[in-house]
Amino acid sequence: MSTPIRILLVDDQHLIRLGFRLVLEAEPDLEVVGEASDGVEAVREAARLTPDIVLMDVRMPHLDGIAATERIVAAHPSARILILTTFDLDEYAFAALRAGASGFLLKDAQGSELVAAVRAVHRGDAALAPRVTRRLVELVSGLPTEPAAPDALATLTDREHEVFLAIARGQTNAEIAESLFLSESTVKTHVGRVLQKLAARDRVHAVILAHRWRLAGPDAAS
Template sequence: MTAPVPTTVRVVLVDDQPLVRAALRMVITDAPDLEVVAEAGTGAEAVGLAGSVHPDVVVMDIRMPGMDGIEATRLITSGSGNAHVIVLTTFDDDDYVYGALRAGASGFLVKDMALDDILAAIRVVAAGDGLIAPGVTRRLIKEFADRPASSPPRREVAGITDREREVLTLVGSGLSNSEIAAELCISVATAKTYVTRLLSKLDARDRVQLVIIAYESGLVATAR
């Protein structure tokens, strides 16, 4: 049974710069449906808080002393809680983003994003959807997929039907459910059903993880 979307989204802010946390806290607490329940300055603190305050979303900086945001993300998303992680980054952090997504992050925020986009990203991830489009996530994932030096070994995708493989390819290209439906001449509800099946069969947390799987298996490079 799928857990309901929380009425008030509980957020943990993780950044080693207090001013960054203060700015984000001001933005988030102004939204009636979002609540900052804790803050951390290190990755280790973030992991501890995720286990004690049970947030819905963790906004995670990548570059921190000691345990970095990638390792903290991996530990949080592999734990028993239901917290989703959004990576907090700058454009010069590109080399870290792919690793963070593979560690289980559901998307990321750029530190100079518009305030409304930051709030929207938190809501999207809290609802269980990966932050793929519109914007920088789709572009960065494609950029990493196009870099031979940073591409991971080819991943085999087994146990899915030909149609599910086709849907996975389109998800990997950043298409929404409605765009997949139009591409395949099926209903939006049917497209959503296929995506749900893929999430289950491939043990993926959200659509961002399906995108990673599509690239790692070579489906996107061979299709679009």
């Protein structure tokens, strides 16, 4: 049996944490290893427990979830943060993703959606609520473009470049594998190499780079 995905729950409401725990611990591959009730405690517990995934509330006392996300990602780059909030306002979604979050879901998501998001983020995919994804692409597309990084892009093989563009379109590893006729394990290897060569923190960061470099979207460079 594979090692369970270790999760830290962060929310200032005890009943919310309890509900998340009940949903997650019903799955044999998920394990809740700790809880925190504010951002300061979240940073401390993340350092102590080194979880695979942090489920992070946004609005909390002492230190909000966005600031806590930024601190955790800076100290523990391998940690993956999944933001959970009752608000789908643009500034929260975009600020969380810029801070280093790998996913963003609303608290009214179904239990199955939460479990799927945790697994997606753990395997290296991004997890975003559909309406947040659409708005994120709009926001990123509206950012000022930047000159492409020729040295970094030049290091990508033709296949890695295809994978990079697929990531920019928001495709999962499974979708990339199907479209490029590759195995998911091969795609995962390519994704890792792309992120490393472009110095991208994660898939969300890669999407932002692709749009800023005009490699994706309606104004994509040829």
